[in-house]
Structure formats: structure tokens, C-alpha cells
Amino acid sequence: MTGTSLPADLTRATAAGLAQALAAGEVSAVEVAQAHLDRIAAVDGTRDADGVATGKAVHAFLHVCAESALADARAVDDARAAGQPLPALAGVPIAVKDVMATRGLPTTCGSRILQGWVPPYDATVVANIRAARMVVLGKTNMDEFAMGSSTEHSAYGPTRNPWDLDRIPGGSGGGSAASLAAFETPLATGTDTGGSIRQPASVTGTVGVKPTYGAVSRYGLVALASSLDQAGPCARTVLDTALLHQVMAGHDPMDSTSLTGEYPDVIAAARAGATGSLDGVTVGVVRELSGDGYQAGVLRRFEESLAVLTEAGAKVVEVSCPSFTVALAAYYLILPSEASSNLAKFDAMRYGLRVEPGGVAVPTAEQVMGATRAAGFGDEVKRRIILGTYALSSGYYDAYYGSAQKVRTLIQRDFAAAFGQADVLVSPTSPTTAFPLGDKLENPLAMYLQDVATIPANLAGVPGMSLPSGLAEEDGLPVGLQILAPAGADDRLYRVGGALEAILTARWGGSVLDRVPDLSAALATAANGATR
Amino acid sequence: MTVTDTTEAVLAYDDVVAAYDPVLGLEVHVELNTATKMFCGCPTGFGAEPNTQVCPVCLGLPGALPVLNARGLESAIRIGLALNCEIASWCRFARKNYFYPDMPKNFQTSQYDEPIASNGFLDVELDDGSTFRVEIERAHMEEDTGKSTHVGGSTGRIHGADYSLVDYNRAGIPLIEIVTKPVEGAGERAPEIARAYVSALRDLLRALGVSDVRMEQGSLRCDANLSLRAKVPGAAPGSAQQRAVPLGTRSETKNVNSLRSVERAVRYEMTRHAARLAAGLTIVQETRHWHEDTGITTSGREKSDAEDYRYFPEPDLVPMSPDPAWVDELRGTLPEPPPQRRRRLQTEWGFADLEMRDLVNAGAVELVEATVAAGAAPAAARKWWSGELARRANADGVELAAMPVTPAQVAALQGLVDAGTLTDSLARQVLEGVLAGEGEPADVVESRGLKVVSDDGALGAAVDQAIADNPDVADKVRSGKVAAVGALVGAVMKQMRGQADAAKVKALLTERLAPADSTTDVSTS
Numbered sequence A: 001m002t003g004t005s006l007p008a009d010l011t012r013a014t015a016a017g018l019a020q021a022l023a024a025g026e027v028s029a030v031e032v033a034q035a036h037l038d039r040i041a042a043v044d045g046t047r048d049a050d051g052v053a054t055g056k057a058v059h060a061f062l063h064v065c066a067e068s069a070l071a072d073a074r075a076v077d078d079a080r081a082a083g084q085p086l087p088a089l090a091g092v093p094i095a096v097k098d099v100m101a102t103r104g105l106p107t108t109c110g111s112r113i114l115q116g117w118v119p120p121y122d123a124t125v126v127a128n129i130r131a132a133r134m135v136v137l138g139k140t141n142m143d144e145f146a147m148g149s150s151t152e153h154s155a156y157g158p159t160r161n162p163w164d165l166d167r168i169p170g171g172s173g174g175g176s177a178a179s180l181a182a183f184e185t186p187l188a189t190g191t192d193t194g195g196s197i198r199q200p201a202s203v204t205g206t207v208g209v210k211p212t213y214g215a216v217s218r219y220g221l222v223a224l225a226s227s228l229d230q231a232g233p234c235a236r237t238v239l240d241t242a243l244l245h246q247v248m249a250g251h252d253p254m255d256s257t258s259l260t261g262e263y264p265d266v267i268a269a270a271r272a273g274a275t276g277s278l279d280g281v282t283v284g285v286v287r288e289l290s291g292d293g294y295q296a297g298v299l300r301r302f303e304e305s306l307a308v309l310t311e312a313g314a315k316v317v318e319v320s321c322p323s324f325t326v327a328l329a330a331y332y333l334i335l336p337s338e339a340s341s342n343l344a345k346f347d348a349m350r351y352g353l354r355v356e357p358g359g360v361a362v363p364t365a366e367q368v369m370g371a372t373r374a375a376g377f378g379d380e381v382k383r384r385i386i387l388g389t390y391a392l393s394s395g396y397y398d399a400y401y402g403s404a405q406k407v408r409t410l411i412q413r414d415f416a417a418a419f420g421q422a423d424v425l426v427s428p429t430s431p432t433t434a435f436p437l438g439d440k441l442e443n444p445l446a447m448y449l450q451d452v453a454t455i456p457a458n459l460a461g462v463p464g465m466s467l468p469s470g471l472a473e474e475d476g477l478p479v480g481l482q483i484l485a486p487a488g489a490d491d492r493l494y495r496v497g498g499a500l501e502a503i504l505t506a507r508w509g510g511s512v513l514d515r516v517p518d519l520s521a522a523l524a525t526a527a528n529g530a531t532r
Numbered sequence B: 001m002t003v004t005d006t007t008e009a010v011l012a013y014d015d016v017v018a019a020y021d022p023v024l025g026l027e028v029h030v031e032l033n034t035a036t037k038m039f040c041g042c043p044t045g046f047g048a049e050p051n052t053q054v055c056p057v058c059l060g061l062p063g064a065l066p067v068l069n070a071r072g073l074e075s076a077i078r079i080g081l082a083l084n085c086e087i088a089s090w091c092r093f094a095r096k097n098y099f100y101p102d103m104p105k106n107f108q109t110s111q112y113d114e115p116i117a118s119n120g121f122l123d124v125e126l127d128d129g130s131t132f133r134v135e136i137e138r139a140h141m142e143e144d145t146g147k148s149t150h151v152g153g154s155t156g157r158i159h160g161a162d163y164s165l166v167d168y169n170r171a172g173i174p175l176i177e178i179v180t181k182p183v184e185g186a187g188e189r190a191p192e193i194a195r196a197y198v199s200a201l202r203d204l205l206r207a208l209g210v211s212d213v214r215m216e217q218g219s220l221r222c223d224a225n226l227s228l229r230a231k232v233p234g235a236a237p238g239s240a241q242q243r244a245v246p247l248g249t250r251s252e253t254k255n256v257n258s259l260r261s262v263e264r265a266v267r268y269e270m271t272r273h274a275a276r277l278a279a280g281l282t283i284v285q286e287t288r289h290w291h292e293d294t295g296i297t298t299s300g301r302e303k304s305d306a307e308d309y310r311y312f313p314e315p316d317l318v319p320m321s322p323d324p325a326w327v328d329e330l331r332g333t334l335p336e337p338p339p340q341r342r343r344r345l346q347t348e349w350g351f352a353d354l355e356m357r358d359l360v361n362a363g364a365v366e367l368v369e370a371t372v373a374a375g376a377a378p379a380a381a382r383k384w385w386s387g388e389l390a391r392r393a394n395a396d397g398v399e400l401a402a403m404p405v406t407p408a409q410v411a412a413l414q415g416l417v418d419a420g421t422l423t424d425s426l427a428r429q430v431l432e433g434v435l436a437g438e439g440e441p442a443d444v445v446e447s448r449g450l451k452v453v454s455d456d457g458a459l460g461a462a463v464d465q466a467i468a469d470n471p472d473v474a475d476k477v478r479s480g481k482v483a484a485v486g487a488l489v490g491a492v493m494k495q496m497r498g499q500a501d502a503a504k505v506k507a508l509l510t511e512r513l514a515p516a517d518s519t520t521d522v523s524t525s
């Protein structure tokens, strides 16, 4: 890449392009950071004193740390000027999902109960990012404690989809996905418990990867469901995703479930994929993950992707994973069970919100805990805590949690059988494109169905990617394709994803995100609407 | 909740055991002496400033994750092996969920239906030398909670307190919980067996070197469960006929912080249960608190089987499958069982049964052993530890092993006595100096000037002075009342401030006061 390939608007550049230009001294880290901070200021909107989003804007960020971002960028520039060796992504901006503990930066998980909490330590992922000398721009919005598929469950107001500000950006990592689609950052982190990286990527036209369970440390991620949670990279291109993936992954002695041993080179795989050839690769289409309940435009883009894969030399076969049909049910027993226990620590005794109950002169610890949790948790969190507490109760454990764990074993077997026939599996990531804000708020089950295709990967611990497969004809909104690989074979996602992206972008004459509406215009209209 | 039953009726013990068959269940929590906590790297030392030995993990901060302390697992396996348990080839941690301010995560990481060790036994020696086998249900790993101090209110418990302070230094300290199977067949000896079991377990854990086993510091804590059932007339305790009677409702007594309390608490609960049963009342299944000062238990929270901890496998920790070769290796590190060792040492030292039992009860066996190893004769070593030092420890209310004197110092002190440098009474003064931190025994002898005066000149002058000061007594001795010399010895010793060899003083006095002819007799015979 040469200097001329860097776009005039630095926010339109890829992370790979920025890294190269920074290394070559064609642009300074401060310039890059400032460009993104300016963009955030222009499109992200404002928040009131309580942190709640005001007006119609993207609202991807809960907290922007302009000062420390510029200081970090300056330090990178100084180090480079002094001739010090720097990591590949030094000076490249990144947004961090608010579920990750960041030393000195507020971490709320989109919840009132953690309002004002400033962690005294960095999550390992964040420490890795800082060690890579990347520039943290701020913390991104999410459904409270990662429970949701729309960010509407954030206590600080929803994030809006840059493709249409009246639609959801997916969830729980809607803030990270929207910040990418709105060109506020080239890279962002996510966590994926049932689809929280992949579904937002799908509905915003971005790329997101849930790595193999254990590939990325969970230390410092505020736990939703420990056995399902996995942090991963979010970006606008497959190669950028791989670059961040490499920074985030690696064994961590602080996480007992962290993988040891060889980990594949995902960057090399992305580059290999970009040649567009998939000779010798067998792609399995999961019969149970398309068809009924999927939007017509989503299915059409999926069929088109299959044709492209065939064109690239892949052999496409159909596989069946019958247990996937009960994955959602099992997931909604395991997740609430683990969450009910993980969220018990929010009790006002050591940190976070503390609410004294009214009408009691000297409240007991129990009463303070009760009042705080009643005020600090939103409805969806309470719903899942109640579900999980019930499912773990004596007398119900075997029927609920126990059965769900058995389903998990069946799903792992289905995956093993399917991967016996195919190198990767594919499906639409999400059954629909982005739906309007408020559309599914009153119907939790409809919201849960958003994750029907993404959940099996979490239950089995296998890696998955979502990348754009085009726009749905009926609404002009992005559609995502999901690729799944066996545990530990995360490189296959990048090989196949890289090839598909290369062919599709060539066909479209550019990234799907080139077609995101001009946000400044949308915001101006919104502002005019507000003044009228 | 309020304390209502502080004055419950009790039944005379003899009547209790005549009518009822007691069944015990003992749960012992032992804090391991690992350098760091069970799931994080924080130090475990006792007595640090509150909340200084904490980190994100043991404070349960959002996002923090546990990592198992390998030494904790090793200790658990060694304890299991020493208790003749089967060691699980695969097991997991589980979360025990309940809300309490001193539990940072509001769940305790413990083990539930998959303990590391199960199905063992411990043979317990009773006071009369007989052996009683206590069967072990399980030994499992868990983490300790923080420590709450409830300030204000009358009970020292959370209800009614003005406020509570929580120290999380203890949160995450490795614990092993050792649970017995129902102990049947104890009969009237149930209180003694309870005490002897905890004592035997303490000895075993001390010999394993896995814990400080200080009951007064809480590194070994005992909960005693007790239930009574009707005694079958004519049936022996533990007989099939007696065992066929269903168990009664049990109470669980907590806060039992000494061996003596274990015995007293079980005895008290037996008399309390019996009084209720005899009066036609039911036993409430509940936690009881033992009060050392008044010797009674009071009602704590009601505890029913319906209490639901919503256990489930801890997803943040991977299952454990200890390598059988490693387990065998650990089996090879087990110490000689304490009872066997005691018998061996008793033979080597030539002590009487009673002498040995005193040492055991005083927790002095290891101390005597080390003192003997440092060169003292066994009898002398025993005399120091079960005599002077035991008295002082008792007076100061500390464990013998916690006295600020080492076995090597005791051996050195005895060496000075053996060499004639010190008399027994001077040696006690030297010991006082050592305990006061004045240095090694030889240093204290020097600095306090406590050496025995054996210089004949100085002694002779003192003897002459004593004779001159007490002419009447001297005359009595001269006239053959030899017993009267004791008073003169006392006078000389007083003058010498104890720093004289009493035998030598007596010899000098006898020589000076002897009739002239007998002196001749002595010299010529």
C-alpha cells in the first residue's frame, strides 16, 4: 500500500491501511485519533448528566475518552519519532465494549447498577490492546449485561443503526457494530454469548468473529454466562478483523478456561482467502438454519453467497444438525442460570450503585441489597435472573439445567458429525435485517429468535464469523452470512470469509458500507425535525 | 430473629443416656496453610490490617476469574489419603449460591456432589486407650468467606447490630471441609468421642503440615450435629437393633472453638434435646450457637432441608482429574499416623502412659521431640514442656507451641543445668529472660548475672555470716539436730540471691557445725 491509497477522510480507512500509513510516517497517530474523535463528535450525539442518550444520533459510545486517546496517540508518535520498535497496530484507534474492565475508565455494562464504577484493573483483552499500543477511543453501548439483541435494553438509551437511525443496530454489541458502520472507529471489541458479536455485524454490514471458546481470555469481561461468553474482534473488513483477532487472542494464566497450545495464524488465513480461491474446501449448508422464519431477502443473499462460494472452487454440500432446533431452548436455560449467579455480586456492598430502601430507619444489608437490585437492574436482566434462579432450584435442576446440558452434548455431536462432512458450515447470521426500534421490546421471545442461528456455536464452543453478503432487496438493509468452523480452526473462518469478501466487493465495486446513507444529512434532518 | 431460649431446660446426663441413643455428625473446616489464597495470589497470613490482603478476584470485582491454587489441591488430596478416602479421578467445583455481605460474589466456590475425597475413616484413640472408628463421608475443597464483625446490639450477631464491618482478608483462603458419616454407637461416650475425633483430626492435619490447626484463631472450626433417638432396651449402642431406629431431628452447633468446647457442647445438646423429647416437645432443625462462657447453646437461624443453595458446576474452573501417578506419589509423602508415632516415641523415651497423655493433651509431643533432638534428655525435656512452660502458656492463654521459646533454647537451658552452671530455680529465671526476648539462655545468664556461685571463698563467707546471724540454730545443729540445718541453708541462699548450689551450701554448713570428734571420725574412718 502506498500513501496515495489512504483516503482523504481518515475515518474511511481500514485498520490495515492506517497501520501501514502510520508505520510509514505518512500520517501521525494524533491525526488519526483526532479524525475519529471529530467524527464521533459529529455523529454520535449527546448524553444528559445521567448518561442517557439525547436526541436522534448514533449513540454508539457510552463514554468517549478524548484526552487519554490523544495522549496515547502522542506517545505512539513520540516513540516512533524516537525510532523505537512498535507493534503492527500501534496508533490505530479502537472502541471497547463497555463489558470489558478498563482501568481508570468507567465500565457500566449498560447498567445503572454499575454507574460510576471505575475498575482498578484492565481486562486481559484490554491489556493486550494497550500492549499493542492501540488508541482506545472510548466504551461502546450494549444491552444491559449483554442481555438482548438490539441495545434497547441499555439503561442509557439505545444505539441507532447508521443504515437507518430508526432501526436497531443489533445486540448486545450494537454500540461496537454501529461505531464501525458510522466510521467512528476502524476497530472495536465485542463479546458473544449467543450472537452478540455476529448478529450486530450482520445488521450493520460489518464483520465480527466469535473465536473458539477459550481462545481469548475472559479475565476482566463482566460475566454474563461464563460457559458461553467469548470476546472477539469487530471490524469493517475480514483482514482488519484478523489483525485485531491476533492482538486479542492468546493464553492467559488468569483464566482457567483459556486455551493453551498452538493457535492458527488468522492473518495469514485472511490474506490467503483474499486471493478468492477456495479450491478443495467443502462448505456445509446447515439445513436447520435457514428456511422457515427467515426473511426472503436474507435467504436470497444467502443463496447468492452459496453460488459465489461454488464459483470460488468450494464444494457445497447440505448437512443436518437436528439438535439445533432445540438449541434456543437449552440456551435460555443455561444462560439465565449462570447469569443469575454471576450477577449476584451486584449487591451494593463493595462498589456500584447503592440504594437505601425508603420507610426504614436502619435498613438491613438484605434490604439494601434488595432495594439496590430493584432499582439498578432493568426488566430484561430481572427476567433472566428470575428464570435462572428458578431453573437452578432444587427439584427443578435436573429437568431444566440438567436437560439443557444434555442438549449441549447433542449439539456438540451434531457439530462433530457435520464437520466430518464439511470444513466449514454456513447459514444466514440472523433471520432478518435490522428491525425498527421498539418492534420486539414487548415480545421477548421474538427478540430471542434473532439468535437462533448463532446460539449453537456458543453451546458447542466453536468459532463463528459474520460478514456482509449484500443488501436485502425489500428494505435495502445489510444481510450477514455466518461461517462456522471446528473448535481451534478459527483460521478457516478467515480463509472462507476472505474469499467471499474479495469476490463480493469486486462484484459490488467496493465495500457494502460505501452504501451507508450520509449520516450528516440524516442527522441534519433529525435536528430540523426536532426544531420544528 | 431474637434469642428466646437462653434458659432451656436440660435433663441429667445419666438419665439422657439411659433413655436415648445419641448420633453425632461432625463437620470440620480446616484452613490450609498455603502461602496464597485458593483462587488468587493474595497472601494468607493471619492478623494483617483488614482488607489489605485482597485483589479483584477475592473481592469478587466484576470480570475477575478464579485460578486454582495447585498446592491447595495437593493438600486436599493428602488429607483425603490420610483419612483413608478414595480420591476422585475426576471432580469439579460447584457454586453454592446465597447472599451474605461477607461473601464477595454472593456464591461460595465449593464442591457439591463431586468431592475430591470420599468414603474414608479415622481411628480415634479414647482416654481409656480403646479405639473408635469414625467413618468419613467426604472431604472437599472450598474457599473461606470474609469475616464480619457486628458492632452494637446485644448478641454480636448481624440482627440488631448498629453496623457491621467486613474484612475480606479471609475471603478466598483455602478450606477443606471434612464431614463424617453419622457416628453411631457412641452411646454415653458421644461427647468424649466428639472431642477425641477433633483432637485426632487436628493431630493428623498437624502431622501432614497442611494447616496451623489453631482452633482459637479459627484455622480449625468444628460444627457438631447431634440428634437423639429412643434407646432400644437391652440393645448395645451401635447394634443392628439400635441402628434400625430412625434418626431424630438434628441440631447443628457452631462456634465451637476448643476441644473442650466440642465435648461440652455435645454434652449440653444431648441434655437439651433429651429434656425437650422427655417433655413431649419437638426438636427444631436449626443452627445453634455455643457460648463458651455460659456453657450453653442458643438458637441461631432455622435451617430446613428446603434451604436452597442452587448448586451448579462452577463454569469458571475446569474439572480436575488428578494423575493417578501423582496421587501415588503423594501417598508416599504421608506422615507416620500420630497414634502410632506416639506409641513409638513413648517407648523410645520411656514415659509412663499418664506422662505421655499429658504431653499429648498439652500439644507438646513435637516440642519434646525437637528438644530431645537438640540434645536434652527426654525426661528433662518433658519436665520443661509439661511443667514450667505449660503453666506459663496456660496463664498467658496461648498455645504451648506459640510460646516465644524454641526447643533448641530449652535444650540449651537444660544443658546449663546439667553442667552445674544453673540450679533449677536459676534456670527458671533464665527461661523468664528468654521468654521476655532477652536472647539465648547463655546471654540471659550473662546479662542477669545468674550463674551459680561455686567459689568456696564467697560461699564460705556467706556460711559464716549465716552461722553468726543465727547462733541458736547453729547450736541446735551442733547438738545433733541435723534437720535444723535447713533454716541456715535458706539464710545462705537468700544472702546469695539464689545463686548458690544448695547441696554445696549444706555440705559447708554441716562441715563447720560438726562436733570436733565426729569430724575426726569422718576423717579417720
Ligand SMILES: [Zn+2]
Residues within 6 Å of the ligand: B037, B040, B041, B042, B053, B054, B055, B056, B057, B058, B059, B172
Ligand atoms: Zn486475592
